[in-house]
Structure formats: C-alpha cells, structure tokens
Amino acid sequence: xxxxxxxxxxxxxxxxxxxxxxxxxxxxxxxxxxxxxxxxxxxxxxxxxxxxxxxxxxxxxxxxxxxxxxxxxxxxxxxxxxxxxxxxxxxxxxxxxxxxxxxxxxxxxxxxxxxxxxxxxxxxxxxxxxxxxxxxxxxxxxxxxxxxxxxxxxxxxxxxxxxxxxxxxxxxxxxxxxxxxxxx
Amino acid sequence: xxxxxxxxxxxxxxxxxxxxxxxxxxxxxxxxxxxxxxxxxxxxxxxxxxxxxxxxxxxxxxxxxxxxxxxxxxxxxxxxxxxxxxxxxxxxxxxxxxxxxxxxxxxxxxxxxxxxxxxxxxxxxxxxxxxxxxxxxxxxxxxxxxxxxxxxxxxxxxxxxxxxxxxxxxxxxxxxxxxxxxxxxxxxxxxxxxxxxxxxxxxxxxxxxxxxxxxxxxxxxxxxxxxxxxxxxxxxxxxxxxxxxxxxxxxxxxxxxxxxxxxxxxxxxxxxxxxxxxxxxxxxxxxxxxxxxxxxxxxxxxxxxxxxxxxxxxxxxxxxxxxxxxxxxxxxxxxxxxxxxxxxxxxxxxxxxxxxxxxxxxxxxxxxxxxxxxxxxxxxxxxxxxxxxxxxxxxxxxxxxxxxxxxxxxxxxxxxxxxxxxxxxxxxxxxxxxxxxxxxxxxxxxxxxxxxxxxxxxxxxxxxxxxxxxxxxxxxxxxxxxxxxxxxxxxxxxxxxxxxxxxxxxxxxxxxxxxxxxxxxxxxxxxxxxxxxxxxxxxxxxxxxxxxxxxxxxxxxxxxxxxxxxxxxxxxxxxxxxxxx
Numbered sequence: 001x002x003x004x005x006x007x008x009x010x011x012x013x014x015x016x017x018x019x020x021x022x023x024x025x026x027x028x029x030x031x032x033x034x035x036x037x038x039x040x041x042x043x044x045x046x047x048x049x050x051x052x053x054x055x056x057x058x059x060x061x062x063x064x065x066x067x068x069x070x071x072x073x074x075x076x077x078x079x080x081x082x083x084x085x086x087x088x089x090x091x092x093x094x095x096x097x098x099x100x101x102x103x104x105x106x107x108x109x110x111x112x113x114x115x116x117x118x119x120x121x122x123x124x125x126x127x128x129x130x131x132x133x134x135x136x137x138x139x140x141x142x143x144x145x146x147x148x149x150x151x152x153x154x155x156x157x158x159x160x161x162x163x164x165x166x167x168x169x170x171x172x173x174x175x176x177x178x179x180x181x182x183x184x
Numbered sequence: 185x186x187x188x189x190x191x192x193x194x195x196x197x198x199x200x201x202x203x204x205x206x207x208x209x210x211x212x213x214x215x216x217x218x219x220x221x222x223x224x225x226x227x228x229x230x231x232x233x234x235x236x237x238x239x240x241x242x243x244x245x246x247x248x249x250x251x252x253x254x255x256x257x258x259x260x261x262x263x264x265x266x267x268x269x270x271x272x273x274x275x276x277x278x279x280x281x282x283x284x285x286x287x288x289x290x291x292x293x294x295x296x297x298x299x300x301x302x303x304x305x306x307x308x309x310x311x312x313x314x315x316x317x318x319x320x321x322x323x324x325x326x327x328x329x330x331x332x333x334x335x336x337x338x339x340x341x342x343x344x345x346x347x348x349x350x351x352x353x354x355x356x357x358x359x360x361x362x363x364x365x366x367x368x369x370x371x372x373x374x375x376x377x378x379x380x381x382x383x384x385x386x387x388x389x390x391x392x393x394x395x396x397x398x399x400x401x402x403x404x405x406x407x408x409x410x411x412x413x414x415x416x417x418x419x420x421x422x423x424x425x426x427x428x429x430x431x432x433x434x435x436x437x438x439x440x441x442x443x444x445x446x447x448x449x450x451x452x453x454x455x456x457x458x459x460x461x462x463x464x465x466x467x468x469x470x471x472x473x474x475x476x477x478x479x480x481x482x483x484x485x486x487x488x489x490x491x492x493x494x495x496x497x498x499x500x501x502x503x504x505x506x507x508x509x510x511x512x513x514x515x516x517x518x519x520x521x522x523x524x525x526x527x528x529x530x531x532x533x534x535x536x537x538x539x540x541x542x543x544x545x546x547x548x549x550x551x552x553x554x555x556x557x558x559x560x561x562x563x564x565x566x567x568x569x570x571x572x573x574x575x576x577x578x579x580x581x582x583x584x585x586x587x588x589x590x591x592x593x594x595x596x597x598x599x600x601x602x603x604x605x606x607x608x609x610x611x612x613x614x615x616x617x618x619x620x621x622x623x624x625x626x627x628x629x630x631x632x633x634x635x636x637x638x639x640x641x642x643x644x645x646x647x648x649x650x651x652x653x654x655x656x657x658x659x660x661x662x663x664x665x666x667x668x669x670x671x672x673x674x675x676x677x678x679x680x681x682x683x684x685x686x687x688x689x690x691x692x693x694x695x696x697x698x699x700x701x702x703x704x705x706x707x708x709x710x711x712x713x714x715x716x717x718x719x720x721x722x723x724x725x726x727x728x729x730x731x732x733x734x735x736x737x738x739x740x741x742x743x744x745x746x747x748x749x750x751x752x753x754x755x756x757x758x759x760x761x762x763x764x765x
Binding site: 015016020023024027031064065068069071072074075076077176179180182 | 324327328352392393509514
C-alpha cells in the first residue's frame with residue numbers, strides 16, 4: 001500500500017488565554033511524532049480569545065485526527081485546518097550584514113530594491129534588513145545575501161488570516177449558542 | 185436625621201454574610217466537595233495537604249475518608265467507587281511523590297473514561313519553581329493523563345476551580361481531573377460562595393444530534409441482513425442500558441460487547457452473543473467479517489477489539505454512535521457517524537427502524553458458540569483432568585453469588601477468564617482496567633467498588649503477580665473493614681506473559697516465573713481470614729465459606745501452572761484468524 005503524501009497544513013487554534021495551553025497543544029503533536037514547522041501565538045479579533053497559528057507537514061488523514069485531539073482539550077475552542085491556498089499568510093525575516101559590505105558596492109542595495117525589502121537600521125558596524133513574504137521569498141533573499149556575509153538571520157513563524165470576511169470563530173460561537181438550545 | 189441610611193447598610197451587610205462565609209481555603213475545599221455531593225474520599229496525607237486534612241477532621245460525620253496504603257491505591261479505589269456508582273470519585277494526595285504516585289491511576293481513568301477529581305497539595309506559592317521540598321510540576325506531569333488539570337494559588341479561587349473540576353470530570357465523555365492547591369491557598373482566608381458550573385464556553389460535552397444521520401442509520405439498519413451491534417462502556421456511562429435493550433429487541437440485532445461494555449446487558453439475554461476481541465468469543469470475532477453492518481454503540485474500536493484494521497469488518501458499513509468526536513474515524517471509518525449521548529440517540533434510532541428478527545443470522549452465532557463450547561468452554565469450566573482451571577473457579581464463584589455480584593479484576597489471564605466466565609444480571613457490575621491494563625488495579629478498585637455498592641457482594645479476581653503490586657491495601661481492607669471477597673488465582677507465573685512466551689517466543693520463559701510468599705500468612709498478618717484450595721474436591725466448600733463469611737475473605741486457588749486463555753486473536757492478526765487452540 002502506498003503511504004499517503006504529506007502536505008503542508010496551517011492550523012488556526014482558538015483557545016482561552018490560560019497558562020500552560022501551549023504545552024497542552026504541543027503534546028498532541030509530540031505524541032504523534034509530528035514536527036511543528038512554525039508556530040506563532042497572538043490575540044484574535046475576539047476579546048479574550050487567543051490564536052495559535054501552526055504550520056506542519058502531515059497527511060490529510062492525520063491532520064483531521066490531530067485537529068480533533070487538540071479540540072478535545074477543554075480550554076481549546078476550535079481548530080481550523082487550511083491548505084495554503086485557503087489563507088493569506090506572511091512571515092517576516094531579519095538579516096544582519098556588515099555595513100562595509102553594503103557600502104562596498106551596490107549589490108546589496110539592488111537586492112533590497114529587487115526583493116521589496118527595507119533597511120531598518122544602519123550603524124558603523126552592521127546593517128539590518130527586513131523582508132516580509134512567504135518562506136521561499138525570505139529564503140531566496142537569504143541565499144542571495146549570503147555571499148556578502150550574513151552574520152545573523154532570523155525568520156518568524158507564519159501568521160495567517162482566512163479569505164473569508166470575518167473570523168471563522170464568530171460563526172462557530174454563534175453555532176454554539178444554537179446547539180445549546182437544542183441540547184437543553 | 186436620616187435613620188434609613190445605616191439600617192439599609194446593616195441589611196446589606198447581613199445579606200452579604202448570608203451569601204458568603206469567611207473561611208480558610210481548606211474549609212472551602214471541604215464545603216465545595218459537600219456541595220458536589222461527595223460523601224467518600226480516598227487519600228493519603230502529607231506535608232503539603234495537611235491543612236486540608238485538618239479541615240477534613242471537622243467533617244467526619246458528612247464525609248467518609250478512606251486511608252489507603254499508597255496513593256495509587258487511593259486512585260484505583262476511587263475508580264472502583266466511580267464505576268459502580270456513576271458518581272465522581274474523589275482523592276486526596278500530597279505534593280511531590282504523593283502526586284506522582286497518582287499518575288498510573290489517572291492514566292487508567294483517562295483511558296477508561298472514569299470521572300475522578302484528584303486534589304493534590306502543592307508547596308507554598310512563593311516556593312514554586314525553586315525545587316522546594318516535595319515540589320513536582322504536577323500540572324506538567326499530569327497534563328497528558330487528565331481530561332483537565334489546574335493549579336490553584338489563591339484561596340479565593342478554590343470553589344470556582346473545584347466546581348469546574350467536577351463539571352468537567354462528569355460531563356460528556358467522563359475523565360480524571362487534577363486540582364493542585366498550594367499550601368498557602370489552603371491556609372489563607374476567603375469569602376466562600378459556591379456556584380456549580382453548568383457550561384464552559386470552550387468545551388462542548390455533547391454534540392447536537394444530527395437527525396439526518398439518524399435517518400441514514402435507520403435506512404442502513406432496515407436494509408441490513410447481517411447486522412452486528414458492538415456494545416461499549418458508552419452505554420453504561422450514558423445510563424442507556426434500557427434504551428439499548430429496546431433498540432436490540434426491536435431490531436433483532438445480535439450484540440457483542442467490549443471488555444468495558446460487559447454487564448451493560450444481562451449475560452443470558454438471547455441477543456447477547458458474547459465478547460469481542462483478542463480473548464473474546466469465537467462467534468462475534470469470526471462473524472465481524474461476515475457482517476454487512478456494524479453498529480458501534482459507545483465504543484472506540486480499540487486494537488484489542490479490532491486486530492488488524494486492514495482486515496477488519498471488510499464487508500460491513502459502519503454506524504458509529506459516540507459522544508466523543510475525536511473517536512469518529514480515528515481507527516475505523518464511520519459511514520454514518522452519530523454523535524451524541526447514546527441515551528438520546530438510541531431511542532431516536534429505535535423509533536425509525538422497522539421491527540425485525542434475524543433468526544438465521546443469530547443462529548449462526550449459536551452454532552459458533554457450540555463449537556467454542558465443545559473445544560474450549562467445557563474444558564475450562566468443567567474439566568475432567570486433574571489441574572484446577574481458572575474458568576471453573578470463576579464460574580463457580582459467579583454461581584455462588586447467584587450471578588449477581590460485582591466482579592472486579594486485576595489484569596492478565598484471570599481478567600480475560602473473568603470476562604468470559606463470570607455472569608451478570610445488572611449493569612455497573614464490572615470494574616476492570618481495560619485500556620491501560622494496569623496490574624495492581626484489582627485489590628484497591630475492589631475496595632472502592634464495595635464502598636460504593638455496600639449492599640452488593642463484590643468479588644475481586646487477582647493473579648499472584650498483580651496481587652503483589654498493591655498487596656499492601658490488605659491493610660486498608662482490614663482497617664476500614666471492607667468486606668470484599670478476594671479470589672487469588674495462583675499459578676506461580678505471570679500467566680499472560682508466559683502464555684505469549686509459549687505461543688510466540690518458543691517457550692522461553694524469561695522472568696515470568698514467580699517464587700511467591702505464603703499468601704495465607706500474609707492474609708493472617710493483615711487479619712483477613714483466608715483459605716487455600718489445591719484440590720478440586722475442596723473448591724465448593726471453600727467458595728461456600730467465602731460467601732458465608734461476613735467480612736473480607738481471601739480464597740487462594742492453586743490453578744494449573746501453564747493454563748492458557750483461548751480463543752485468541754494473536755496481536756496484529758485479523759479477527760478472522762482467531763485461534764481456538
């Protein structure tokens with residue numbers, strides 16, 4: 001039997017803002033030996049509700065089970081699973097190069113223009129360049145800058161919003177209310 | 185002069201004192217427990233929980249505390265209590281080692297969906313994170329084995345945390361909850377007011393019923409020619425035994441049960457075709473791959489039930505009735521998932537199906553049973569050779585209690601034999617460690633079961649291996665005078681592992697033979713009357729003596745050293761490959 005292909009998925013996990021939630025969520029991945037590619041947490045548009053954006057490679061079947069296990073945690077409200085084409089997502093990368101290499105020619109300046117990056121800070125020793133974009137884009141800029149000496153490089157986790165108008169969670173919270181009326 | 189002003193203030197003050205009462209966090213723990221209907225606590229004191237024990241001292245007329253000999257025993261006892269009563273089992277343990285000793289019981293309760301609230305003491309909040317004496321990160325350690333856990337650091341947070349704990353433990357798919365309370369929170373004063381939790385925004389204990397799926401399920405049932413119902417603990421946890429029988433009797437569908445679904449329907453019911461899985465009955469296993477429809481009722485397709493999933497129920501569509509959404513499609517694909525409490529979904533389904541009988545199909549199970557009876561059951565329950573068999577002991581003990589006792593088991597061969605040969609008339613009569621398979625579970629669980637159902641006889645079957653894992657609880661049985669009937673099936677082996685070694689490891693008996701102590705002397709040391717049976721001719725009298733003794737009793741039976749449990753679906757094999765020998 002052919003093993004199903006792994007794909008990239010982005011999970012949006014909405015939860016109450018309690019201490020220890022990150023641990024509760026990550027153990028679900030650890031137990032199934034799934035590596036987290038990136039993870040960011042922030043507040044959502046709804047007051048008091050926190051949002052984790054998690055990127056993983058997994059099979060579609062596994063990700064469905066994984067999402068249910070995360071939802072099973074008491075303080076987790078809802079998990080939405082997206083493929084890349086269902087969301088608008090972005091990452092940010094910072095690159096530190098020596099100022100002398102910036103001044104040594106116009107190659108770095110060209111790259112900054114070409115990649116829509118910007119220069120955040122220049123000191124006599126170093127220059128910090130910032131670029132937002134998808135991972136491939138920030139990675140490509142890194143590879144282009146590398147020959148000129150990148151002394152530090154960092155990339156953030158993915159942040160993502162859906163292509164639907166509102167937070168999907170709002171619909172979910174409304175559904176919860178109607179469900180309650182049925183159950184009572 | 186305005187005389188109204190101070191008077192109204194006085195009234196308001198009075199109102200406030202009527203609503204809240206000033207007390208210590210520890211007393212608030214006791215008051216919260218009483219508000220939740222707790223009358224029984226199993227526990228073990230220690231430094232970090234002493235203030236709570238001190239408060240408990242004032243409540244002995246309302247709450248009975250059972251001092252076990254080990255915290256693991258306390259949790260298993262609470263599990264036994266919860267399983268027979270349907271109430272939440274409550275435990276106390278101290279910080280550090282006290283708390284870590286509860287972990288096995290918590291994991292067991294998590295696997296078997298048993299509602300527990302375990303309260304652990306914790307070091308003073310200012311010492312948290314300093315590696316203080318008996319400090320353990322209890323929330324971190326117990327997180328994967330609890331349905332929910334929480335650390336309380338302020339006295340005023342105690343009632344709300346406990347209200348939440350009880351609600352989570354008992355609602356939806358039940359499970360264990362840990363509330364870790366720092367010592368300063370236990371000591372400090374607070375204004376007590378109790379408000380039970382009725383809902384939590386982020387938690388849906390039950391999904392709404394999908395009526396369309398009910399229709400779909402009914403259609404499949406009405407069209408099916410060879411349907412098989414799989415009964416799990418969900419029926420017991422949902423108190424849906426009556427609804428189950430109504431469904432089965434209208435549909436005429438034969439029903440097999442999982443280990444934890446045992447006793448959900450009477451043993452002698454005509455549609456009860458026996459146990460599923462590794463050591464289950466021949467019919468339900470072999471017929472799983474002939475069935476054209478599987479109706480799973482509150483069960484989770486554990487690997488011990490299904491064997492090789494790629495060769496499981498190959499001809500069947502599957503209706504999965506289940507309260508926990510995470511179980512749907514986890515192991516077996518559900519053609520029709522029916523989320524919700526089976527107490528509610530079963531009657532809806534019964535209402536939609538046509539009255540039916542599957543006489544020929546049920547007769548096929550009977551034919552299988554006759555084969556199994558001839559090849560296995562007869563030899564096990566009425567042997568003509570010399571050695572005593574576990575099956576005959578279990579069957580006779582069942583009869584001695586009119587087939588209406590609570591059966592508790594430890595884990596291993598005797599557990600499977602108990603499930604196969606003990607008989608039941610009413611639900612909530614089985615307490616066994618199913619999912620986790622915890623040796624040492626039996627004896628303490630039996631104490632809790634007996635305290636939860638004092639009017640019913642409670643028999644616990646233990647092997648010589650598992651008995652010695654929690655044997656110290658004989659001390660609790662003696663001190664608390666818990667009249668449990670202990671049946672020790674002694675083969676001087678770790679029997680189940682030995683059986684696997686015989687069948688799959690060329691009889692290489694690596695570390696499975698036990699050189700045992702004299703259990704009679706040990707029982708005597710704990711003031712528990714005991715008898716040892718080595719010959720078949722003495723068995724009946726010994727059972728009679730055990731049944732007639734008022735207090736606790738230990739009957740040790742020397743059974744055949746190398747007896748095996750059959751049938752058997754070897755691990756990883758298909759249910760169709762069930763072996764009769």
